[in-house]
Amino acid sequence: MQWNLSDDRPIYVQLMETITLAITSGELPAGSRLPSVRDLAAEAGVNPNTMQRALAELERSGLLYSQRTAGRFVTDQAAQITEKRTELAMEQIRVFLSAMQDMGYTAEQALELTRRAIREEK
Amino acid sequence: MEPILQCSSLTKRYGSKTALDGVSFSLERGRIVGLLGPNGSGKSTLIKLANGLLTPSAGEIRISGLLPGTETHAMVSYLPERTYLSDWMTANDLLKFFDSFYEDFNLDKAAQMLTHLGIQPKDTLKTMSKGTKEKIQLVVVMSREAELYLLDEPIGGVDPAARDYILNTILTNYSENSTVLISTHLISDIERVLDDVIFLNQGQITLHKTVDDIRSEYGKSVDALFREVFAC
Incomplete structure (x- = not known):
């Protein structure tokens, strides 16, 4: 760790x-x-x-x-670990969305950019 | 259970100067406690009183309910601020000296730690660097199975790598029922190993809290708080 x-x-x-x-x-x-x-x-x-x-x-x-x-x-209990993992992921996503919002993007636009970033990474 | 260390209205004057001014607190067993304060705040005086090297001007200090004396010396392992070891001694002499002096001395453990440090039994203290001397002193002090360890500035004179070694030695060698009191002004290096801290200023206690309580209450490290409280 x-x-x-x-x-x-x-x-x-x-x-x-x-x-x-x-x-x-x-x-x-x-x-x-x-x-x-x-x-x-x-x-x-x-x-x-x-x-x-x-x-x-x-x-x-x-x-x-x-x-x-x-x-x-x-x-x-694998389910409990999954739940915790999702919770942590959601926290990160909220932080990301709020930062994007501060830059003037809507959630939809942020999502579109995210898709693009994933495509480019591939 | 009796607190391992208890001070009530403990006062020490040197002539007209008051080094400790009516200090009252107690330490539980199984804790690592930082005694923090600027130079001249009374840290060493307090530790010397606990060892019976000084006598109080007023008030009292008790170790496990007893006044400092022969019985408490057997319970307390003390690392003084200054080295008191003779230069002609070899590492082996030092271990034998401690072994014959203290019933609770764990010779095997001490020998093992010295090997780990790369110190040969035949090395004399004279040939060792200041940092090595400080480490060897800490090793013998921590190799006693004492109830109370009083460490006066254990990390003062050594480089950061040696500091980590010393802190690690303290962490891995105190037993669960013993208490370690560490006096220092180098707080940032030490705060994550401490349970509680005591701020001493001009002979008085200004704060006695756990490290995590300080961090949650003030939103800053003990080191940052110390700098704020003792800003000149």
Whole structure:
């Protein structure tokens, strides 16, 4: 995982985002086991309590679950991961549309330009 | 459970100068805490009081409920601001010295960390660079299985790469029930490893919060807040 932490936002929130992205991208597959809190914290270079908090929040959201002795796992509900992935994608699209709107494009025009960009990439 | 460190109205005067002025706070177990303040704010005084190297002018400081003394020395691992090691010592001498002095010293762990750093047991301290000396001191301090680590400016004199090594050593070597208090003015390097920060200014505590609370409340890093609060 790429731990790019910025200075102005709570660290645990950024850890949650990084782990969520690893789950939705498939880097951490559904049902797979996570490294220990200590290992993850060392990898990210953060305090173990902060990592613990991020993981606890992700458990509450249902993306992770823990089994008392076996450790912590990514949810095995593929539908839930897909849903989260769509949610993240929609967020990006809204950001894009709003930037296009600021430049004076309608949503339809933005879509047309997007199609063109895809054609040109091929 | 008793807090690992508790200060009540702790005051220290040197002649007419007040270094610490009625400081009260307590530290829980299992935390990494940054003691932050500009030069002369009282950071080292506080740490020396916790070690019993100084005695309070008023108020008191307790380690796990006890006044500083022989019993607390066994619980506290202290990294002083200045090196106190003799230059003639070899790395091996230093490990033996710590091993015979402290019951909680983990010799294997220390030896392993030194190997990892590329330090030979026969190397004398005299031949080591300032950064290597600081690393070796931190290694022996963190190789104790103490309840409280008091680190006075552990990253002051070393380059950024060595800083990362030192922070990583702290992160991977403190046990879950022990607390680490790190005094420093180099905040940006250290803030992501901290649970809580204490701002000390002219002998008084001006803030005691978690790093993430500061970031969500002020929308900025601890480093940025520090620069704002202590702007000259």
